[in-house]
Each structure stands twice: as C-alpha cells, then as structure tokens.
Amino acid sequence: MSSPKLIVHHLQIGQGERIPWLLEELNIPYELKLYKRSPLLSPPELQAVYPMGASPVLEDLTDPSNPVKIAESGAITDYIIHKYGNGRLALKPQDKNFADYLYWLHFANGSLQSGLFRRGMARGMVGEDDPRYKGQVARCDKMLSHIENRLQNNKWLAGEEFTAAETMTGWCFTTMRKFEPMDLTDYPGILAWLGRIGEREAYRRAMGKADPDLDIEQGISAKGPPMMEAFVKAMAMKPGSL
Structure with missing residues (x-):
C-alpha cells in the first residue's frame, strides 16, 4: 500500500496534540497544519475546515476518489490505528487487558x-x-x-x-x-x-x-x-x- 497522505489540523494549546503524538508513536507520516487561538477559540481558518471549529481534524487524502475528513480525537485514534497502524497501540479482544x-x-x-x-x-x-x-x-x-x-x-x-x-x-x-x-x-x-x-x-x-x-x-x-x-x-x- 502506498504511504498514507494524512493532514492533521491542530488548534494549538489543545487536545489536538493527541494525534501527532499517536502518529509519531506509530511512525506514520503526516502533514501538520497549525492554528493559533484568536484569542481563545479557534480562528475562522479552522472553522472553514470543520464547522464546529474544534480540533483535532484529520483529512485522509490517500485515496483521491474517497477523501475522508473526520473529527473527534477518539474517533481519529481508532481510525488511524485500524486503518494504518495495523492495530498497534490497541489491545486485541483476546488480550487479558x-x-x-x-x-x-x-x-x-x-x-x-x-x-x-x-x-x-x-x-x-x-x-x-x-x-x-x-x-x-x-x-x-x-x-x-x-x-x-x-x-x-x-x-x-x-x-x-x-x-x-x-x-x-x-x-x-x-x-x-x-x-x-x-x-x-x-x-x-x-x-x-x-x-x-x-x-x-x-x-x-x-x-x-x-x-x-x-x-x-x-x-x-x-x-x-x-x-x-x-x-x-x-x-x-x-x-x-x-
């Protein structure tokens, strides 16, 4: 499979940091787009990416015929682990824990x-x-x-x-x-x-x-x-x- 083409949209000083950390642990390449708070909430540029204006947002452009945009850090975590991480950093049902x-x-x-x-x-x-x-x-x-x-x-x-x-x-x-x-x-x-x-x-x-x-x-x-x-x-x- 070709290398994934992932874009992480991260509102700085926020929970979006979870996703770069996960990707670094899995050694999966990604592009990181940073947004500064203005002064506290997300700027218009991020709200244009995702109407809720929240972070993180992941864009998966690996398959041009089926681009994916997904938010919510827990959902993004599951998506990355199971689509590109070969299940790494998740435990399997047969694991005791x-x-x-x-x-x-x-x-x-x-x-x-x-x-x-x-x-x-x-x-x-x-x-x-x-x-x-x-x-x-x-x-x-x-x-x-x-x-x-x-x-x-x-x-x-x-x-x-x-x-x-x-x-x-x-x-x-x-x-x-x-x-x-x-x-x-x-x-x-x-x-x-x-x-x-x-x-x-x-x-x-x-x-x-x-x-x-x-x-x-x-x-x-x-x-x-x-x-x-x-x-x-x-x-x-x-x-x-x-």
Whole structure:
C-alpha cells in the first residue's frame, strides 16, 4: 500500500496534540497544519475546515476518489490505528487487558476531561465557596484517586504495555492544566507515569511540532504549567485567587 497522505489540523494549546503524538508513536507520516487561538477559540481558518471549529481534524487524502475528513480525537485514534497502524497501540479482544484498554481509552474524554472542565466552569461561574463547585471538586478528586490507584499498580493505564490510552489521556495532565490547574504533588503514581511519558521520543517530537512554545517539563511537573491568560480573562478569574 502506498504511504498514507494524512493532514492533521491542530488548534494549538489543545487536545489536538493527541494525534501527532499517536502518529509519531506509530511512525506514520503526516502533514501538520497549525492554528493559533484568536484569542481563545479557534480562528475562522479552522472553522472553514470543520464547522464546529474544534480540533483535532484529520483529512485522509490517500485515496483521491474517497477523501475522508473526520473529527473527534477518539474517533481519529481508532481510525488511524485500524486503518494504518495495523492495530498497534490497541489491545486485541483476546488480550487479558482488553477491557482495561477500552475503559481507559474512553475514560479520558468520557469522564476525566469533561469533569475537569466542569470544575473549572463552576469555579468561574459560582465561585469556590458554592456547593456546586465543591461538588465538582469532590468528583474530580475521586477521579484522580481512581487513576492514581491504577498507576500505582500498573506501568501504563492498560497494564504493562503502552497504548493509545496514554495518547488520549496524557494531555489531560499536561497541556490541559493551562485551562484547569491541578497540583499533582499528592499523586506519585500519576507523576511517575507522566515522567515515563516525558521520556518518550515520540511524545517530544510531537510536542516540538505541534506546540513548540510549550514547556514539556512544566507540563509533566507536579505543579503544572501556568494558566493561559486568555482563558483566565474569559472566566473572569484572577490567577492569584486559585
């Protein structure tokens, strides 16, 4: 089969970084188109590619008679793995940790990312003394403890094997903290896992291409990177009040 012709559209400082990382891990060639936030949301150029204006978006032009455009990072991950990755970075149904792989692959967007965003939104809208915010904090604490327990007993989320569960989940603990801060000091299992991610050449290559201005060491640290100023202003929050 001829080399795939893939174009990844990535809104910088965003979850789209998952896809370059996945492609670098699989050693699949791709073209990367970067978009800067203006000042917070996607620019008109990205909205012209995909009406929702969200990132990532993958264009597959390998077969000119059947061009494909697909969004949603989880869907793109499955598409790439099974169409061009020969199933690599996914576990098969006969693998003993297959259920774990599926669970953590989908936990990233189904629970973790959405929960962290709800916590951040609640802080901005009702303040930290409101029981609605405190309820979101309790839910996020429970999720972090759940992940911590998993990673204290396993090298990777699905077990001993690095999988796409990592490429889906990693950003929630690195770049996403520019939108919703998390101090991970009390989560040594998560921090050790982040350290292993930071050692992966494919991860560093992907971040160097997708978001070269981000500090990888800050992203994988206990305290995390500083919040994005445009987001702080949009949420009417003061960094010092967090």
